[in-house]
Amino acid sequence: MKKVSFKTCKRCLYDSNHPLGLIIDNEGICSGCRIHEEKDSIDWDERWNKLVELVKPYKSKDSRNYDCIVPVTGAGDSFYILHNVKNKLGLNPLLVTYNRYYNTPLGIHNLATLRRNFNCDILTMNVNPTSVKKIIKTTLRRLKSFQWPALAGQSVFPVQTAVTHKIPLIIWGAHQGLEQVGMFSHLHDVEMTRRYRKDHDLMGYEPDDLLQVYDSLNEEDIWQYRYPSEAKIESIGIRGIYLGNYIRWDPLMQHKEMIKKFDYKSSKLNRTFDTFDHVDDWFYMNMHDIIKQKKHGFSKVTDHACREIRHKRISREDARNLIKYYSQMPSLYNQLFCDWLGIENGSINFILDSLKIRNPNEKNKKSKIITIDMKKIGFKANSSIVRNIGEKLINVGKGYP
Numbered sequence: 195m196k197k198v199s200f201k202t203c204k205r206c207l208y209d210s211n212h213p214l215g216l217i218i219d220n221e222g223i224c225s226g227c228r229i230h231e232e233k234d235s236i237d238w239d240e241r242w243n244k245l246v247e248l249v250k251p252y253k254s255k256d257s258r259n260y261d262c263i264v265p266v267t268g269a270g271d272s273f274y275i276l277h278n279v280k281n282k283l284g285l286n287p288l289l290v291t292y293n294r295y296y297n298t299p300l301g302i303h304n305l306a307t308l309r310r311n312f313n314c315d316i317l318t319m320n321v322n323p324t325s326v327k328k329i330i331k332t333t334l335r336r337l338k339s340f341q342w343p344a345l346a347g348q349s350v351f352p353v354q355t356a357v358t359h360k361i362p363l364i365i366w367g368a369h370q371g372l373e374q375v376g377m378f379s380h381l382h383d384v385e386m387t388r389r390y391r392k393d394h395d396l397m398g399y400e401p402d403d404l405l406q407v408y409d410s411l412n413e414e415d416i417w418q419y420r421y422p423s424e425a426k427i428e429s430i431g432i433r434g435i436y437l438g439n440y441i442r443w444d445p446l447m448q449h450k451e452m453i454k455k456f457d458y459k460s461s462k463l464n465r466t467f468d469t470f471d472h473v474d475d476w477f478y479m480n481m482h483d484i485i486k487q488k489k490h491g492f493s494k495v496t497d498h499a500c501r502e503i504r505h506k507r508i509s510r511e512d513a514r515n516l517i518k519y520y521s522q523m524p525s526l527y528n529q530l531f532c533d534w535l536g537i538e539n540g541s542i543n544f545i546l547d548s549l550k551i552r553n554p555n556e557k558n559k560k561s562k563i564i565t566i567d568m569k570k571i572g573f574k575a576n577s578s579i580v581r582n583i584g585e586k587l588i589n590v591g592k593g594y595p
């Protein structure tokens with residue numbers, strides 16, 4: 195077997211084989227950590243004022259259209275984004291959400307709370323389940339991923355809506371490439387692109403690339419995921435901006451504030467200490483996380499731990515222990531996923547077994563006792579997504595009044 199050579203950052207725990215691309219400098223520090231340093235040197239008041247000026251021309255003059263689009267989910271940064279867009283910038287957003295079908299009751303609850311608190315109009319995209327399942331079967335087999343339709347749907351539905359409703363401004367939270375690996379500086383004002391979506395969100399595959407003569411997918415299954423043409427985007431002047439370029443982005447602090455102000459619900463998760471991320475999805479932090487670990491040699495807990503090292507809330511040693519502990523936790527609810535998709539549990543195991551473990555050091559990791567209390571740092575759960583026996587997936591959920 196060919197030996198894979200890589201360098202690990204001296205500050206965080208990412209290595210030079212990070213799938214988003216990462217550079218380690220002469221001092222042994224990675225580009226993600228270097229760009230993170232900007233968070234403490236940038237004049238954020240000045241950046242905020244720039245944002246205020248940037249969005250001004252998009253305010254509807256006659257109140258007959260929305261000022262912008264905000265993509266939302268029942269987890270993550272949606273509350274914080276909306277708080278800034280609606281309460282601080284004074285914009286009237288149209289919310290859009292793509293239904294991934296793996297909803298936890300907590301995710302449905304959070305989305306309902308969000309709608310009630312922020313009092314916004316919302317559009318939900320429910321692609322027919324037959325096509326979604328067909329695509330998942332194809333992408334599981336070909337890309338070893340079942341999240342492709344979710345990633346494709348949530349990144350394209352806002353752009354399609356912008357075209358249909360002629361709303362040129364889309365406002366996202368943080369840019370993943372900037373936050374994790376320092377792909378851009380905060381000062382580059384990076385905006386949404388079709389290229390980034392294809393290369394990173396969609397693993398290099400546009401919807402049309404999934405159509406093959408010997409496969410079962412047809413035009414009718416994939417057209418909903420197609421990005422609008424350049425001509426359409428240009429004629430309306432659609433752009434997508436990231437709040438992370440204008441606000442000092444810190445998910446833990448933001449979530450604590452959102453819990454206090456707007457009753458955001460968090461939950462303990464099996465494979466990470468972060469209690470806020472992905473609490474709306476049964477499988478993201480389970481089977482998807484195991485696949486990520488097998489494909490790339492690290493799982494979501496490494497992303498969370500590196501972020502916390504950079505914010506100086508945990509040490510590198512604590513991070514290592516957290517990663518060792520959580521990355522050997524099993525994936526829950528595999529049977530539930532197979533039942534919904536209509537496949538044998540054995541075929542999932544076959545796919546998992548076919549994935550080589552990229553980083554050989556990952557193989558023999560043993561559980562470590564964690565001495566650090568993450569609750570003290572702020573990763574508390576004020577609710578729970580534990581599934582009751584026999585409970586089915588909520589495919590379409592309206593929420594709670």
Ligand SMILES: [Zn+2]
Pocket residue numbers: 203204205206207208223224225226227228
């Ligand atoms: Zn680093």
